[in-house]
Amino acid sequence: MTDFPTTPAVQEPEATVVSQLAAAVQAGLPVAIAELGRLVRIPSVSWDGFDSDEVQKSAEVVRELLEALKFFDSVEISRAPIDDKRLGQPAVLATRAARNGRPTILLYAHHDVQPPGDPQHWESAPFEPTVRGDRLYGRGAADDKAGVAAHISAIRAVIKVIGEEMDLGVVVFIEGEEEFGSRSFGAFLTQHRSQLNADVIVIADSDNWNAATPSLTVGLRGNVTFKLRVSTLGHAVHSGMFGGAAPDAMLATIALLATMHDADGAVAVAGLHSRQAPLPDYEPARLIEDAALLDGVTPIGRGPVLSRLWNQPAITVTGIDAPTVVNASNTLVPSVTVKLSARVAPGQSAADAFIAIEAHLYKHAPFGAHLEFMDIDRGDPFLVDTTGWAVDAAKAAMTAGWGVEPIETGIGGSIPFISQLAEEFPAAQILITGVEDPDSRAHSPNESLHLGVFRRAILSEAILLEKLNRRA
Ligand SMILES: [Zn+2]
Numbered sequence: 001m002t003d004f005p006t007t008p009a010v011q012e013p014e015a016t017v018v019s020q021l022a023a024a025v026q027a028g029l030p031v032a033i034a035e036l037g038r039l040v041r042i043p044s045v046s047w048d049g050f051d052s053d054e055v056q057k058s059a060e061v062v063r064e065l066l067e068a069l070k071f072f073d074s075v076e077i078s079r080a081p082i083d084d085k086r087l088g089q090p091a092v093l094a095t096r097a098a099r100n101g102r103p104t105i106l107l108y109a110h111h112d113v114q115p116p117g118d119p120q121h122w123e124s125a126p127f128e129p130t131v132r133g134d135r136l137y138g139r140g141a142a143d144d145k146a147g148v149a150a151h152i153s154a155i156r157a158v159i160k161v162i163g164e165e166m167d168l169g170v171v172v173f174i175e176g177e178e179e180f181g182s183r184s185f186g187a188f189l190t191q192h193r194s195q196l197n198a199d200v201i202v203i204a205d206s207d208n209w210n211a212a213t214p215s216l217t218v219g220l221r222g223n224v225t226f227k228l229r230v231s232t233l234g235h236a237v238h239s240g241m242f243g244g245a246a247p248d249a250m251l252a253t254i255a256l257l258a259t260m261h262d263a264d265g266a267v268a269v270a271g272l273h274s275r276q277a278p279l280p281d282y283e284p285a286r287l288i289e290d291a292a293l294l295d296g297v298t299p300i301g302r303g304p305v306l307s308r309l310w311n312q313p314a315i316t317v318t319g320i321d322a323p324t325v326v327n328a329s330n331t332l333v334p335s336v337t338v339k340l341s342a343r344v345a346p347g348q349s350a351a352d353a354f355i356a357i358e359a360h361l362y363k364h365a366p367f368g369a370h371l372e373f374m375d376i377d378r379g380d381p382f383l384v385d386t387t388g389w390a391v392d393a394a395k396a397a398m399t400a401g402w403g404v405e406p407i408e409t410g411i412g413g414s415i416p417f418i419s420q421l422a423e424e425f426p427a428a429q430i431l432i433t434g435v436e437d438p439d440s441r442a443h444s445p446n447e448s449l450h451l452g453v454f455r456r457a458i459l460s461e462a463i464l465l466e467k468l469n470r471r472a
Contacts, residue, residue: 017161018400018463024157025459031156032458033136033451035065036149037129039111040138046089046112046180055176058111059090062174065152066094071159071170073097079176080188088184089176095195098169103468106171106198106428107155107461109147109205110178113140114443121445135439135448142449143442146435147204148174150454154461161466168469171198175417178205181377182417189424200390200468201428202461205415207436209280209407211450214398214460216391217432219277219310219410220418222344222381224354225318228361229372230256231335239330248332250322252369257338259364260315265300267313271356273348275311280407282306290438310410313353314343343412350378350416379416390429393467394460398433401460433457 043050044058059077066075072094079087089112098104116126116139124130126139140146151172159166173196177183189196206217230253237246262268287293287305301308308314319339323329344353354376365371384391386408398406415432422430435457441447 017466020161021157021462021466022459024160025153025455025462028153028156028160028458029451029455032149032153032454033131035152036136036141036145036449036454037138039145039148040129040136040140041127043116043127044112044140044176045115046177047115048180050115052089055089055112059092059174059176062092062111062148063094065148066092066172069152069155069159071096071155071166072172078188078192080184080191082183082187088188089180091176091188092172092174093192093195094170094172096170099167101472102167102169103199103471104169104171104197105465105468106173106196106201107151108173108175108201108203109151110144110175111140111148112176112179113143113145114179117445123446126445126447131451134451136451136454137446137448139447142436142440142447144178144205144435146449146454146457150204150435150458150461153458154465157458157462158465158469161462162469166469168465169198170465171196178415178417182420185417186420189420193424197425198428200431201421201425202394202431202433202464203415203418203421204433204435204457204461206411206432206434207438207440207442208434208453208457209409211437211439211453212402213404214402214406214456215409215434216384216394216398216406217411217434218384218386218408219275219346220382220432221310221314221346221410221412221414222348222350222353222419223379223414223416224342224344224350224357224377225340226354226376227337227339227374229335229337229374230365231370231372232367233332233334236331236334239332242332246332247367247369248334249336249369250333252366253320253322253336253338255366256361256364256369257317260360261300264302266302267315269313269315269357269360271359272313272342272353273345274307274313275345275347277311277410279304279306279310280409306410309412311345313345313348314412315357316341343414344381346381346383346410348381350380354378379414380419381414382418382422384430384432388429389471390431390468393471394431394433394464397464397467398460400463402456433461 042058075094321337
């Protein structure tokens with residue numbers, strides 16, 4: 001056999017541009033991490049009772065970063081009303097019109113964060129971005145300031161590689177109160193409808209299968225939260241004088257809440273739906289590990305674990321207002337208030353789910369206890385239509401960016417504004433991506449971003465932008 005001199009393989013034009021984008025993303029990574037760190041340093045907690053000046057500051061930095069790209073026709077900070085008295089938190093909106101008949105893509109993320117919780121539980125200060133190993137720690141380092149930084153870095157890489165050939169319309173919408181229920185989101189959509197109108201919407205606020213495998217999120221559960229007051233007595237009475245005959249609200253509450261699950265811990269509320277859908281493989285051991293179940297503690301519910309997480313309802317008691325143990329006197333408690341948080345399977349409306357839960361609670365209230373429902377909040381579940389061209393393009397972009405095909409996943413959590421977006425823009429194709437992985441601990445102490453995931457997510461989005469730019 002003859003030894004041929006090795007010649008470089010002829011590269012497809014697409015492969016060339018992917019490797020150029022990969023080089024640009026790699027070279028831009030220190031800047032991307034620095035920009036993300038700058039955002040993490042601002043404690044932009046959008047909740048009532050936290051300094052809203054910080055949310056404004058964070059919006060201003062986002063605006064500055066977007067303006068510095070010198071790419072957009074306009075970049076503005078805007079607040080929409082929550083009601084006729086209050087304004088929502090500041091969002092940032094940047095737009096660049098499409099040229100030469102190209103489509104328009106809307107890139108969404110949010111710059112507000114959850115409160116840090118007890119700083120004692122953090123290994124490094126929550127608002128001091130800190131790299132340990134291959135992760136960047138800090139509140140918002142993943143959820144969702146990394147989404148903001150990824151959009152900016154992906155656009156920067158594309159401009160660097162294709163420059164003037166960039167004809168794609170791009171809208172960047174960085175919300176300021178996602179963590180506080182997106183209260184002014186509907187009004188914002190109405191106010192900025194023409195600027196937000198897009199063919200494809202990328203919502204970078206979800207997670208990935210693991211640090212090596214991307215996910216395209218295609219199903220989200222909805223949610224229903226409310227407060228429930230259970231009352232049995234007009235006032236507290238002595239537990240020795242009346243205990244055993246007069247029903248206290250604590251007993252009634254415990255008995256009532258216990259009717260919502262069966263012996264397996266599966267939800268036992270008639271009228272709540274489940275969805276049937278194919279699922280990727282998932283070992284129960286992974287749940288035990290990821291959710292940190294203690295030795296000997298068993299998972300609850302029935303059916304495949306992912307069906308329980310994505311396609312079945314869940315009900316959790318997340319708070320109880322009752323006398324504390326130190327203050328416990330020998331009295332029958334007259335009334336107890338609990339907070340309930342339910343997840344709704346895709347395919348059922350949140351309104352419908354609430355009706356089923358409310359009916360169940362009335363039906364099972366023991367001893368004629370009085371029930372009062374307060375602060376009812378509903379967000380609908382969402383299923384992505386996976387038949388559109390944008391889903392194919394996104395999957396191909398992820399495969400090129402990660403070197404591994406994406407897994408179509410559901411997510412147990414809820415992003416209620418997605419159904420609002422879909423309602424407002426029914427023709428838009430929605431893609432739910434993200435920068436998180438199972439170790440990100442969004443909303444918890446020691447939240448972090450895997451820097452390899454960050455790079456791959458930026459690259460995938462840059463590849464997607466470049467692909468769509470070639471679409472007539
Ligand atoms: Zn988020």
